[in-house]
Amino acid sequence: MNRIVLWFHQLGSPPAFHRYATRWMPWYFGAALLLLGVGVWAALFRVPADYQQGDSYRILFIHVPCAWMSLFVYVTMAVQAAIAQVWRIKLCEILAMACAPIGAAFTVITLATGSIWGRPMWGTWWDWDPRLTSELVLLFLYIGVIALDASIEDRRRGARVAGFLAMIGLVNLPIIHYSVQWWNSLHQGSTISLMGKSKMDASMILPLAFTVAAMQLWFVGSLLSRARTMLLEREAGKAWARDMAVHETTRANA
Amino acid sequence: MTYLPYIVAAYAVFAVVLAWDGLSPWLKHRRLLRSIRQKAARAQGRANVAGAGSAGATE
Amino acid sequence: MSAPTLSRAAASMLARDLRLAWSRRGDTLQPLLFAVLVVAMFPLALGSERARLAMLAPGAIWVAALLASLQGLDALFRSDAEDGSLEQQLLAPVPLSLLLACRMFAHWLTGSLPLILIAPLLAQLLFLPDNLLAPLLLSLLVGTPLLVLLGSTVAALTVGLRRSGMLLPLLALPLYVPVLVFGAGSVMAAAQGQDWLGAVLLLAAGLTLALVLVPLAAAAAIRIALP
Numbered sequence: 001m002n003r004i005v006l007w008f009h010q011l012g013s014p015p016a017f018h019r020y021a022t023r024w025m026p027w028y029f030g031a032a033l034l035l036l037g038v039g040v041w042a043a044l045f046r047v048p049a050d051y052q053q054g055d056s057y058r059i060l061f062i063h064v065p066c067a068w069m070s071l072f073v074y075v076t077m078a079v080q081a082a083i084a085q086v087w088r089i090k091l092c093e094i095l096a097m098a099c100a101p102i103g104a105a106f107t108v109i110t111l112a113t114g115s116i117w118g119r120p121m122w123g124t125w126w127d128w129d130p131r132l133t134s135e136l137v138l139l140f141l142y143i144g145v146i147a148l149d150a151s152i153e154d155r156r157r158g159a160r161v162a163g164f165l166a167m168i169g170l171v172n173l174p175i176i177h178y179s180v181q182w183w184n185s186l187h188q189g190s191t192i193s194l195m196g197k198s199k200m201d202a203s204m205i206l207p208l209a210f211t212v213a214a215m216q217l218w219f220v221g222s223l224l225s226r227a228r229t230m231l232l233e234r235e236a237g238k239a240w241a242r243d244m245a246v247h248e249t250t251r252a253n254a
Numbered sequence: 255m256t257y258l259p260y261i262v263a264a265y266a267v268f269a270v271v272l273a274w275d276g277l278s279p280w281l282k283h284r285r286l287l288r289s290i291r292q293k294a295a296r297a298q299g300r301a302n303v304a305g306a307g308s309a310g311a312t313e
Numbered sequence: 314m315s316a317p318t319l320s321r322a323a324a325s326m327l328a329r330d331l332r333l334a335w336s337r338r339g340d341t342l343q344p345l346l347f348a349v350l351v352v353a354m355f356p357l358a359l360g361s362e363r364a365r366l367a368m369l370a371p372g373a374i375w376v377a378a379l380l381a382s383l384q385g386l387d388a389l390f391r392s393d394a395e396d397g398s399l400e401q402q403l404l405a406p407v408p409l410s411l412l413l414a415c416r417m418f419a420h421w422l423t424g425s426l427p428l429i430l431i432a433p434l435l436a437q438l439l440f441l442p443d444n445l446l447a448p449l450l451l452s453l454l455v456g457t458p459l460l461v462l463l464g465s466t467v468a469a470l471t472v473g474l475r476r477s478g479m480l481l482p483l484l485a486l487p488l489y490v491p492v493l494v495f496g497a498g499s500v501m502a503a504a505q506g507q508d509w510l511g512a513v514l515l516l517a518a519g520l521t522l523a524l525v526l527v528p529l530a531a532a533a534a535i536r537i538a539l540p
Binding site: 029040044054055056058059062063066101102105108109112113116117119120218221222225226228229232233236241242245246248 | 257258260261263264265267268271272274275276279280282283286287289290291293294
């Protein structure tokens with residue numbers, strides 16, 4: 001227990017975190033790409049076509065992981081913000097703000113792939129499907145956090161204020177989701193939802209597991225990458241940053 | 255009905271957005287490193303000049 | 314001089330805000346005027362055909378109320394932040410959340426209540442069927458305080474910014490979505506002959522929760538946002 005606590009404390013120091021992130025980043029990205037390669041190959045070439053939706057459902061294998069991630073990243077962001085708020089940990093402030101663009105990216109992918117998937121099924125690019133409508137509101141929540149953080153000059157205060165907004169948004173997420181579902185049942189009755197009635201065949205679960213795992217690893221890698229960059233930006237004037245930057249050149253030139 | 259263009263489009267969007275997510279912080283980090291190095295070099299240059307100047311003055 | 318009792322502090326804060334609103338009558342009534350204009354835009358954009366306007370009336374009036382609520386948000390804390398009263402309120406011996414709750418109540422009294430009072434007029438402009446007027450008024454009565462409460466929290470977060478521009482609506486709208494859905498949706502449900510009270514009760518439940526939690530959240534937000 002003490003070793004873990006010690007490790008956390010040491011990681012909180014900027015140069016230590018920067019070293020840690022730089023070291024582990026490539027491994028997370030590499031593992032993610034590997035699993036992604038396997039999953040996508042299986043999704044495109046191994047899994048049989050769906051009897052109801054034909055080949056278009058292959059989009060599911062990237063749409064569903066990104067949809068789950070878009071929610072997971074938001075929760076992570078809010079939790080980091082809460083930790084930063086309660087325990088005043090500077091690193092958690094940075095981690096929370098680093099989550100926002102990654103979550104927004106996942107949300108954009110979810111919306112785009114959902115729309116593309118829906119086109120052959122609905123006949124239009126958009127159908128106000130309840131899940132996609134909730135995703136759209138989620139995108140606005142992300143953009144709000146990013147915009148609020150960007151509009152405050154003091155970086156620490158910006159992260160705290162935007163983090164508070166993220167926490168408020170988290171409380172609202174289930175409410176928004178439920179309200180959109182109710183709204184859809186009121187106005188449209190039942191439409192063909194994106195997932196359709198076909199149950200997931202056993203052969204479909206494995207590629208999905210690969211792509212989901214790949215996206216989780218990608219998230220960690222991207223989080224480390226963005227966090228270390230944000231950290232370096234804030235500490236650019238410090239001695240450790242200068243030493244590290246110069247050291248990088250000599251190492252490259254050696 | 256051929257779904258090929260839709261599948262290609264969806265996977266393409268996926269690839270492009272992920273690529274942006276992966277590359278943009280990395281590129282920004284490299285720019286930051288470069289600017290820190292340049293600032294350090296300038297400060298070093300000024301320190302050298304000042305050192306040489308004051309050393310000359312005390313002679 | 315001992316600290317004032319909570320009720321006296323609340324009453325004096327409320328009186329102050331109402332007096333301020335009255336002295337700036339023009340500014341206070343602007344959101345109301347904006348709502349009327351928005352409602353007037355709908356027939357101009359969609360044509361004056363009675364049946365079509367009647368179908369859109371509940372949603373249009375709700376959107377107008379929502380936009381008007383957004384309009385007034387920016388001014389909620391701005392003048393107090395600018396002249397330093399907000400800092401004074403922070404340091405007061407009375408809980409900040411109580412003072413903020415009074416401010417939000419005053420804001421609702423001066424901004425949303427007049428809208429609810431002229432809602433029958435707006436309903437006539439858009440040919441709202443008579444049987445839908447009660448659901449509309451009830452949903453607005455329960456929903457507009459929620460809009461004020463949710464919007465105030467967001468406004469509290471942006472209180473340090475000099476010119477928030479479109480930022481405040483961007484931040485507030487996702488939080489407004491459930492209120493709009495249940496508020497306008499309850500009237501639409503009534504139009505379809507379905508049970509509409511359930512949605513209003515949901516809003517009422519949300520309002521009860523928000524009445525307790527939001528002033529606390531807004532007070533925390535102001536402390537975080539002020540430099």
